[in-house]
Amino acid sequence: MISKYKLDKILMKVEKPSRYIGMEQNIVIKNLEEVKVKFAFSYPDVYEVGMSHLGMHILYNLINDKDGFACERVFSPWVDMEKEMRNENIPLFTLENKEEVKNFDFLGFTLQYEMSYTNILNILDLSQIPILASLRLENDPIVIAGGPCAYNPEPLVDFIDIFIIGEGEEVTLELLDLYESHKNNGFSRDEFLLDVAKNVEGSYVPKFYEIEYNEDGTIKSRMKNNIEVPDIINKRMIRDLDTMYSPEKLLVPYTEAVHDRISMEIFRGCTHGCRFCQAGMVYRPVREKSVDKLMDLAKELVESTGYENISLSSLSSCDYSQLQLLISKLMDNFEDKKVGVSLPSLRLDSVSIDILKEIEKVRKTGLTFAPEAGSQRLRNVINKGVDEDDLINAVSYAFKEGWSRIKLYFMIGLPTETDEDLLGIKELAYLVKDLFFDRPKEERIGNFQLRTSAACFVPKPFTPFQWFGQDTIDEFYDKIHLVKDSINDNKVSFNYHDPRVSYLEAIIARGDRKIGKLLYSAWEKGCKFDGWSEHFNYNDWIEALSETNIDGSFYANRNREFSEILPWDFINPGPSKEYLIKEYKKSINEEITEDCRLGCNACGIDDCAMWGVFN
Amino acid sequence: MKIRVRFIKTGYLKYLSQLDLVRLFTRAFSRTNIPIKFTEGFNPHPKFSIGNPLPLGTESIAEYMDVELTEVMDPKEFLQRLNLILPKDIQIIKAEESISKASLSSIIKWSEYEIRLMVEENEKRSFFENNLETWKELETIEITKKKKKGKKKIETTINILPLIGNILYKGIDEEGFIILDCLLKSGENGNLKPIELIKSLNEKLSLGIDLDLVMIKRLEAFVEEDGKMSKPL
Numbered sequence: 001m002i003s004k005y006k007l008d009k010i011l012m013k014v015e016k017p018s019r020y021i022g023m024e025q026n027i028v029i030k031n032l033e034e035v036k037v038k039f040a041f042s043y044p045d046v047y048e049v050g051m052s053h054l055g056m057h058i059l060y061n062l063i064n065d066k067d068g069f070a071c072e073r074v075f076s077p078w079v080d081m082e083k084e085m086r087n088e089n090i091p092l093f094t095l096e097n098k099e100e101v102k103n104f105d106f107l108g109f110t111l112q113y114e115m116s117y118t119n120i121l122n123i124l125d126l127s128q129i130p131i132l133a134s135l136r137l138e139n140d141p142i143v144i145a146g147g148p149c150a151y152n153p154e155p156l157v158d159f160i161d162i163f164i165i166g167e168g169e170e171v172t173l174e175l176l177d178l179y180e181s182h183k184n185n186g187f188s189r190d191e192f193l194l195d196v197a198k199n200v201e202g203s204y205v206p207k208f209y210e211i212e213y214n215e216d217g218t219i220k221s222r223m224k225n226n227i228e229v230p231d232i233i234n235k236r237m238i239r240d241l242d243t244m245y246s247p248e249k250l251l252v253p254y255t256e257a258v259h260d261r262i263s264m265e266i267f268r269g270c271t272h273g274c275r276f277c278q279a280g281m282v283y284r285p286v287r288e289k290s291v292d293k294l295m296d297l298a299k300e301l302v303e304s305t306g307y308e309n310i311s312l313s314s315l316s317s318c319d320y321s322q323l324q325l326l327i328s329k330l331m332d333n334f335e336d337k338k339v340g341v342s343l344p345s346l347r348l349d350s351v352s353i354d355i356l357k358e359i360e361k362v363r364k365t366g367l368t369f370a371p372e373a374g375s376q377r378l379r380n381v382i383n384k385g386v387d388e389d390d391l392i393n394a395v396s397y398a399f400k401e402g403w404s405r406i407k408l409y410f411m412i413g414l415p416t417e418t419d420e421d422l423l424g425i426k427e428l429a430y431l432v433k434d435l436f437f438d439r440p441k442e443e444r445i446g447n448f449q450l451r452t453s454a455a456c457f458v459p460k461p462f463t464p465f466q467w468f469g470q471d472t473i474d475e476f477y478d479k480i481h482l483v484k485d486s487i488n489d490n491k492v493s494f495n496y497h498d499p500r501v502s503y504l505e506a507i508i509a510r511g512d513r514k515i516g517k518l519l520y521s522a523w524e525k526g527c528k529f530d531g532w533s534e535h536f537n538y539n540d541w542i543e544a545l546s547e548t549n550i551d552g553s554f555y556a557n558r559n560r561e562f563s564e565i566l567p568w569d570f571i572n573p574g575p576s577k578e579y580l581i582k583e584y585k586k587s588i589n590e591e592i593t594e595d596c597r598l599g600c601n602a603c604g605i606d607d608c609a610m611w612g613v614f615n
Numbered sequence: 616m617k618i619r620v621r622f623i624k625t626g627y628l629k630y631l632s633q634l635d636l637v638r639l640f641t642r643a644f645s646r647t648n649i650p651i652k653f654t655e656g657f658n659p660h661p662k663f664s665i666g667n668p669l670p671l672g673t674e675s676i677a678e679y680m681d682v683e684l685t686e687v688m689d690p691k692e693f694l695q696r697l698n699l700i701l702p703k704d705i706q707i708i709k710a711e712e713s714i715s716k717a718s719l720s721s722i723i724k725w726s727e728y729e730i731r732l733m734v735e736e737n738e739k740r741s742f743f744e745n746n747l748e749t750w751k752e753l754e755t756i757e758i759t760k761k762k763k764k765g766k767k768k769i770e771t772t773i774n775i776l777p778l779i780g781n782i783l784y785k786g787i788d789e790e791g792f793i794i795l796d797c798l799l800k801s802g803e804n805g806n807l808k809p810i811e812l813i814k815s816l817n818e819k820l821s822l823g824i825d826l827d828l829v830m831i832k833r834l835e836a837f838v839e840e841d842g843k844m845s846k847p848l
Contacts, residue, residue: 017630306646
């Protein structure tokens with residue numbers, strides 16, 4: 001345990017010290033002396049960001065609900081805190097018992113975003129745990145990682161002992177149970193890792209595999225150095241969300257988190273099949289929680305947190321089959337308690353509008369829509385099933401009801417994109433503006449404001465676009481300027497993501513094992529919090545690329561052949577490679593694929609949980 | 616009905632900012648279904664006000680708060696219900712009905728603090744003890760304060776001597792901290808933060824204090840009316 005005085009000394013000097021004290025409502029502090037397996041859960045970003053992540057709250061309570069297991073939290077200390085900790089030689093500690101992370105049995109990272117990877121290295125270093133998995137000794141914590149980015153684990157194999165692919169609720173406990181039984185029978189790190197690789201479905205232990213490369217840098221073959229480990233890693237998936245563990249309480253931060261409300265998951269998976277979206281592919285099939293289950297959960301969560309808003313979370317909440325019923329029940333139940341209901345994202349269709357009428361009775365803050373592309377042609381390419389009429393209907397309704405601030409989200413650099421598609425962004429923006437000002441003056445409510453923002457497209461593994469080369473940074477800037485210069489209206493603003501960040505994100509997202517050296521080198525140069533624009537240092541990354549002899553364009557900008565062995569091919573996320581190729585070809589032909597609830601598209605999932613539910 | 620309470624803020628929760636504290640109470644009122652009055656207007660918020668804000672990192676056993684209710688409620692029940700919800704390091708220790716119309720922040724004039732500190736080297740300890748008393752002989756103790764006026768940063772010098780009520784040397788605790796008891800001006804008409812006092816004394820009298828490890832706790836707050844001091848509750 002860290003001495004309280006040592007901690008006091010540095011907490012007095014840093015900004016927002018409450019990030020580091022724990023003590024929140026619903027915290028679980030166990031006596032670590034009496035616990036069999038100690039698990040440190042890390043979200044590799046600053047406290048406020050990590051605390052807004054629902055997955056952390058789930059695993060935290062899941063593990064702590066078991067006698068004999070303890071889960072404690074650790075986040076990235078902000079740069080001022082890191083400096084003080086290094087000055088005083090205070091190792092990274094957990095928020096619960098202020099125990100040093102290096103004294104835990106496990107250190108688990110959630111991989112939400114590639115640009116948080118340098119923070120993982122930094123957390124290991126601050127914890128005084130060897131950064132390289134190969135240098136870890138018998139008593140060092142087992143370092144594990146899961147979450148969406150684990151679907152391509154290869155860039156992180158140098159640093160992580162075990163990856164968990166897919167949903168964590170069941171497999172986490174299996175892993176901890178197995179660890180406990182090893183500990184009771186004379187623990188050996190190597191034996192444990194082998195047992196995990198062999199017997200825990202969904203686990204990937206990279207040290208049992210080796211890669212051979214072709215001269216051009218592509219993968220020649222993937223070999224096992226132990227015959228007992230599996231060739232293919234199948235993702236883990238919970239079949240029944242009603243019987244699955246769902247926490248009835250959430251930690252309530254003192255300091256304002258990014259989302260200061262209850263986040264209640266209503267279903268998993270998404271059936272729209274947007275071709276750029278990894279989550280839409282890997283979290284299939286759709287599995288819903290029942291209204292009854294959700295009502296019970298909502299009551300418990302409101303009671304245990306005191307939050308005044310419930311956000312219904314999922315990949316596309318308007319798709320929940322009983323949404324109207326759920327919302328009206330929630331409103332009935334909680335209206336007198338002043339608890340509101342909100343949806344994190346809205347689709348541009350009629351259902352959304354009806355829902356809006358229900359929930360947004362008082363507050364008329366901004367509305368956000370994501371057409372993703374400026375032209376119908378390009379929206380067909382990416383299979384984003386909304387058209388201009390949907391936007392017109394939704395926005396007209398919103399204006400009538402008193403909204404005046406609209407945000408539109410786009411991506412630039414999508415496959416097959418032309419200047420015409422890009423200028424479509426401006427066309428759509430101006431269309432929205434005209435819809436507002438074409439209304440009679442007396443009916444215009446509020447101050448019109450339209451914010452369009454564009455993200456730079458990053459091709460992701462396990463999407464139909466995984467073979468596409470990303471635009472170069474220069475191409476991105478040309479496209480950005482084309483759009484930016486076309487918009488000349490003080491009511492319409494245009495923001496864009498930094499293409500240099502998206503370039504690095506693309507390198508890492510589709511990286512192979514060689515990327516580990518790049519991450520290490522960048523971290524050595526001081527890269528961290530790369531997702532925070534004030535900390536992102538492009539020059540350091542470029543130096544790291546050149547010093548490690550890594551050609552960024554090989555990973556980011558190169559078009560790949562269907563025949564190429566991709567670094568993540570050994571993972572089975574559900575949908576088959578054949579399906580992704582089929583979708584790729586359809587995208588080139590601008591053909592759309594319908595939502596699979598309207599009819600199975602044969603994406604390749606064995607034993608799909610949606611059979612019989614929607615078909 | 617108005618209830619005045621005294622509460623503590625101790626342990627690690629001394630690192631909660633005033634804003635965090637307000638959020639904590641707001642949520643606690645809503646969870647306990649205490650019939651608190653809300654302000655009117657576009658964005659209603661509960662009507663309660665906390666006396667002089669405590670500097671971040673300072674503990675206290677004497678924080679005061681006025682809460683306005685829409686219904687009559689037994690202050691004891693108010694205290695019990697709230698304490699069930701509040702964390703153990705923020706607890707109400709006294710609650711009574713108040714008929715005072717003046718706001719806490721306008722009537723509180725003085726705060727008493729316990730200050731625990733270390734001198735950098737042990738041999739300086741007796742020097743510290745002998746020299747501390749000499750503060751009374753000083754004619755002024757000046758500190759410079761940086762203020763932002765628009766975009767300009769302005770430095771002003773103020774004499775803090777009139778803001779000091781008393782400084783008492785209390786002895787040494789079992790952990791080796793020197794303990795002082797200080798009465799300092801507190802509130803809208805003159806306020807002296809304990810750490811500013813310690814820094815300036817350290818500089819003026821060369822006391823050799825380790826400024827990284829100064830533990831401060833507010834012990835009491837005082838109202839001053841017609842030259843008479845009394846507790847707010």
